[in-house]
Amino acid sequence: MNNSVLNRAADNIRILSMSMVEKSNSGHPGGAMGAADFINILYGEFLNFDPDDLAWPFRDRFFLDPGHMSPMLYSILHLTGAYSTEELEDFRQWQSPTPGHPELDIKRGVENTSGPLGQGHTMAVGAAIAERFLRERFGEWMSHKIYALVSDGGVQEEISQGAGRIAGYLGLNNLIMFYDSNDIQLSTLTDAVTSEDTAAKYKAWGWRVISIDGSKTDEIRTALKSANNEKDKPVLIIGKTVMGKGAVTESGESFEHQCSTHGQPISNAGASFDKTINNLGGDPSNPFIVFTEVKQYYESVLNKKQAYANKLQAEQKKWEKLNPLLAKKYKRFFNKEFPGLDFSEIEHKPGIASRSASGNVLAYLADHVENMIVASADLSNSDKTEAFLKKTGAFRYHDFSGAFLEAGVSELTMAAISTGMALHGGVIPACATFFVFSDYMKPAIRMAALMELQVVYIWTHDAFRVGEDGPTHQPVEHEAQLRLLEQLHNHSGHRSLLVLRPADSYETNVAWELAFENKNRPTGMILSRQNIPDIPAKKHSTRAKDAEQARYGAYVVNDAVDQPDLILIGNGSEVSTLRQAAERLLKDDGIAVNVVSAISEGLFRDQENSYQKSILPDDIPKFGLTAGLPSTLRGVVGANGVIHGLDHFGYSAPAAVLDEKFGFTPKNIAREAMSLLESKR
Ligand SMILES: Cc1ncc(C[n+]2csc(CCOP(=O)(O)OP(=O)(O)O)c2C)c(N)n1
Ligand SMILES: [Mg+2]
Numbered sequence: 037m038n039n040s041v042l043n044r045a046a047d048n049i050r051i052l053s054m055s056m057v058e059k060s061n062s063g064h065p066g067g068a069m070g071a072a073d074f075i076n077i078l079y080g081e082f083l084n085f086d087p088d089d090l091a092w093p094f095r096d097r098f099f100l101d102p103g104h105m106s107p108m109l110y111s112i113l114h115l116t117g118a119y120s121t122e123e124l125e126d127f128r129q130w131q132s133p134t135p136g137h138p139e140l141d142i143k144r145g146v147e148n149t150s151g152p153l154g155q156g157h158t159m160a161v162g163a164a165i166a167e168r169f170l171r172e173r174f175g176e177w178m179s180h181k182i183y184a185l186v187s188d189g190g191v192q193e194e195i196s197q198g199a200g201r202i203a204g205y206l207g208l209n210n211l212i213m214f215y216d217s218n219d220i221q222l223s224t225l226t227d228a229v230t231s232e233d234t235a236a237k238y239k240a241w242g243w244r245v246i247s248i249d250g251s252k253t254d255e256i257r258t259a260l261k262s263a264n265n266e267k268d269k270p271v272l273i274i275g276k277t278v279m280g281k282g283a284v285t286e287s288g289e290s291f292e293h294q295c296s297t298h299g300q301p302i303s304n305a306g307a308s309f310d311k312t313i314n315n316l317g318g319d320p321s322n323p324f325i326v327f328t329e330v331k332q333y334y335e336s337v338l339n340k341k342q343a344y345a346n347k348l349q350a351e352q353k354k355w356e357k358l359n360p361l362l363a364k365k366y367k368r369f370f371n372k373e374f375p376g377l378d379f380s381e382i383e384h385k386p387g388i389a390s391r392s393a394s395g396n397v398l399a400y401l402a403d404h405v406e407n408m409i410v411a412s413a414d415l416s417n418s419d420k421t422e423a424f425l426k427k428t429g430a431f432r433y434h435d436f437s438g439a440f441l442e443a444g445v446s447e448l449t450m451a452a453i454s455t456g457m458a459l460h461g462g463v464i465p466a467c468a469t470f471f472v473f474s475d476y477m478k479p480a481i482r483m484a485a486l487m488e489l490q491v492v493y494i495w496t497h498d499a500f501r502v503g504e505d506g507p508t509h510q511p512v513e514h515e516a517q518l519r520l521l522e523q524l525h526n527h528s529g530h531r532s533l534l535v536l537r538p539a540d541s542y543e544t545n546v547a548w549e550l551a552f553e554n555k556n557r558p559t560g561m562i563l564s565r566q567n568i569p570d571i572p573a574k575k576h577s578t579r580a581k582d583a584e585q586a587r588y589g590a591y592v593v594n595d596a597v598d599q600p601d602l603i604l605i606g607n608g609s610e611v612s613t614l615r616q617a618a619e620r621l622l623k624d625d626g627i628a629v630n631v632v633s634a635i636s637e638g639l640f641r642d643q644e645n646s647y648q649k650s651i652l653p654d655d656i657p658k659f660g661l662t663a664g665l666p667s668t669l670r671g672v673v674g675a676n677g678v679i680h681g682l683d684h685f686g687y688s689a690p691a692a693v694l695d696e697k698f699g700f701t702p703k704n705i706a707r708e709a710m711s712l713l714e715s716k717r
Contacts, residue, residue: 039253045115045330046076046253047316050282052114053107055323056127056134058301058309063128063136066297066305067187068108070251070277071216075112077256078183078214080337082264086345087117087338091142093370093461094348096180097163099148101156102187102216103137104299109146110134114326115334118145121324140459140487148459149487152479154193155452157213160184161199162456164211164270165431165441166463169409172436174366177351181264182460184213188221191234198449202441203270204242207433211270212263216250218279220295238272250275268434282316283307369407369462372490372555377404379549380580384541386570390563390608391496393541395420397548402427402439409457411441411467413450419468419496447473451480451493458489464552468494470502471562472511474518484558485521485532492551493560498537498608499663500698501566506688515664518560522638530557531638537562539593539611539633540570542583547635550587566691568609571633589640590651590672592630594618600630602709603652605673606661607634614661616702621709629709634672641671657716659709663700678712680705 049072057063078098085095100109107127113119119134126132133144137151147163150156164182171179190196203211215234219226235245244266248255256275263271280297284290286308291297296305303309310320319325326334356363368375382400384393401408402424416422421440429438443450447469454465469477474495484491500510521533534554536547544563551559571593573579585591593611602621604614611633618629632651634640640648652658658677660669666681673679680699687694695701699708 041329041333042076042080042253044317044327045080045333046073047282047318048327048330049076049108049111049115051313051316051318051323052111052124054302054309054312056107056110056124058303058323059125060128061301063107063301064104064299065107065302066220066280066294067102067216067218068105068111069281069283069297070218070279071105071108071185072111072281073251073253073277074185074214074216074256074275075108077253077260079112079116080333081257082260083183084180084344085145085341086349087341088345090118090145092345094178094180094352097147097160097182097460099156099160099163099182099184099456100138100150101185101190102153103150103156105185105187106134106136106138109138113145115330116145117334117338125324149483152483153187153189154195155455155480155483157184157186157190158195158199158449158452159456159459160211160213161203161208162453162465163460164203164208165206165436165453166409166457166460167210168206168208168436169439170366170369170462173406174362175355177348177355178366179210182211184211185216186213187216188218188226191215192230195448195452198444198446199453200238200241200243201446202443202449202453204238205433206431207242207268208270209266209268212260213270213272214250215272215274216277217274218277218293220279220293220298222298223295225295235272235274242269244269244271245274246271247274248276250277251281280307283312284315286311365406366462372464374405374552377552379545382545387567388541389565389567390538390541390544391420391565393538393544394494394496394548394561394563395423396541397545398424399427401548405464407462408464408466409439409441411443411450411454411465413443413447413467413469413473414445415469416442419470419494421468421494443467447476448480451477452483454491455480455484455487455489458484458491459487464490464492466492466494468496470497470509471495471514472497472509474511474514474560478517481518481521481533481558481560485524485526488526488528488532488556489558490555491558493558494563495560496563497565498562499564500682500686500694501564501609501663501691503691503694504688507685510686511664512682512685513665515562515662516668519637519668522636526557528556531642533558533560534636534638535560535562536635537608538586538635539608540568540583542570542579543586543633543635545580546583546586562608564609566609569612571611571615586633586635587639588643588647589636589638590632590634592651593633594629594631596630597628599628600656601627602629602713603632603656603658604629604661604705604709605632605634605652605658605669605677608663610661610663610700613700613702613705617705617709620702620706624706625710627710627713634669637671657712659705659712661700661705678708680708
């Protein structure tokens with residue numbers, strides 16, 4: 037293809053991008069204008085997709101890290117036919133499909149929601165792992181490339197360390213990342229904050245690095261060709277680009293390389309909108325137009341893409357005929373179907389920790405779910421994911437026969453990689469660490485919740501009962517924080533995250549079952565380090581059957597009394613303490629108590645009002661017990677109830693001593709409950 041048409045197309049992307057920002061009077065034109073040359077060559081000459089079906093599972097993926105460059109993405113997707121002119125003109129407006137930062141819309145070519153810098157390219161690493169995992173099982177025919185674009189901000193974010201290390205360690209030769217290196221960031225030039233040798237850094241991680249002039253069509257093409265032929269390593273193409281490329285002032289002087297064009301209409305920044313469009317060969321009175329030759333060029337591009345997709349899909353059909361069982365399997369993988377899963381087959385020894393019960397579930401899943409990928413941030417023996425690891429094996433350099441990612445000590449990276457796996461599709465990711473370190477994962481959890489992705493978070497060592505490790509390891513406010521996402525609804529109107537803290541091994545089974553049913557949102561599981569006695573079965577029932585009621589979010593675990601004197605409410609291991617307190621109250625004071633296990637407030641509040649009232653009638657005194665902040669249970673216990681929780685960081689001492697000192701004993705709880713009842717008399 038002759039470069040003059042390509043350069044016209046890149047200029048067209050620049051004009052569209054700056055015009056979108058100008059029209060909405062908000063947004064980020066500078067970076068988009070600089071990276072236009074790359075995105076143009078990538079989509080024009082490399083990225084494989086099916087124009088008729090952008091969700092085709094074996095398409096190449098493009099992950100955008102700097103979401104603020106959304107005008108560039110919408111512009112290229114306009115040239116390839118997925119967005120209309122009106123939609124570009126509607127940039128950043130209410131309910132437009134062109135929001136300020138791109139929001140996941142695979143059917144229209146947006147592979148990831150982006151905005152928090154650093155996560156987008158880490159998701160690409162996750163997608164690249166998923167691709168290698170599937171290729172290993174189904175063959176070379178289905179292999180495809182994962183492209184990412186990262187900017188100065190994404191390279192500076194700490195998460196890039198984890199993403200770079202893991203991609204290099206695993207030799208993700210299907211990953212090609214373009215670094216839009218324009219030496220400018222939001223408030224300064226990059227030299228105000230960094231003097232690192234980025235190429236050397238990535239090389240040290242095991243990447244191949246190609247440095248080019250990122251505005252030059254030939255150099256971009258050569259680099260992408262070479263990256264596509266790379267057999268061993270992930271490739272970083274460092275492209276030196278020009279912020280606000282083509283911008284000029286009213287008097288026609290260059291206004292390129294200006295920090296001010298990062299995040300406002302170029303006319304506000306000091307450039308001339310009209311003169312810049314003239315300079316880029318466009319018509320200021322018609323800024324949203326696509327040049328005729330560019331239109332023709334992209335028509336020919338789409339024909340080529342279609343021909344490629346047709347060819348591959350024919351190959352796919354042939355393969356499916358020859359391998360009918362495998363063909364069924366990959367379809368199941370992508371449809372998130374799990375035939376034959378029966379959690380009631382999973383047996384536990386009595387009175388084990390819920391982390392161990394989860395380990396038993398994982399051992400079962402290793403045998404029954406072939407497309408599950410589990411990760412741990414260097415805690416597999418402690419968080420009990422090793423039950424899965426031992427049966428499946430860890431990923432190694434160019435070896436994806438296993439199904440376990442040893443992520444190293446990098447919780448945020450691990451969580452964002454899990455997001456990327458879920459985005460790629462075909463696999464079910466779960467990742468684990470200590471509950472207290474969920475703090476390190478929150479930004480990625482939030483993105484998975486926003487994107488409505490099935491990711492499972494396994495958090496063990498759920499309370500101050502980690503004991504001697506002290507306050508740095510004792511989660512307190514964490515459950516309350518995560519349950520905030522239970523209150524936050526996703527764009528489909530559902531609770532964006534489900535948080536489950538099971539009270540014994542039977543509830544742990546149910547929690548895992550729910551995690552598999554939760555196909556359109558993440559699930560977090562909060563599990564104990566210490567053993568927990570199993571809750572006894574109710575009269576004429578089995579514990580397994582009783583525990584199924586955890587599906588309602590909260591239920592009475594003992595033989596319920598119609599008119600109890602008191603209701604005790606908790607979750608996790610506190611339910612056991614409450615049960616013992618209830619026995620004391622009945623024996624010593626003749627008080628009739630219902631004990632409620634509230635595995636998830638969110639699930640509970642989604643039940644019929646009549647059910648909620650039957651479990652927690654208004655007129656009965658309520659007492660809550662939580663190892664977390666008292667506010668963790670406030671929504672369930674209600675304003676008039678009393679909650680015994682923790683309102684400090686905890687202390688270093690053996691767990692039993694802490695239970696005693698913090699008043700988490702059946703005796704103390706019975707005493708406090710009695711004073712609540714007395715205060716009501
Ligand atoms: C995690 C995170 N922190 C801060 C921001 C705010 N922010 C948006 S863009 C940006 C830096 C922009 O620099 P660069 O990535 O080089 O983009 P360019 O200015 O070149 O377009 C910052 C700090 C963000 N989006 N995400
Ligand atoms: Mg920059």
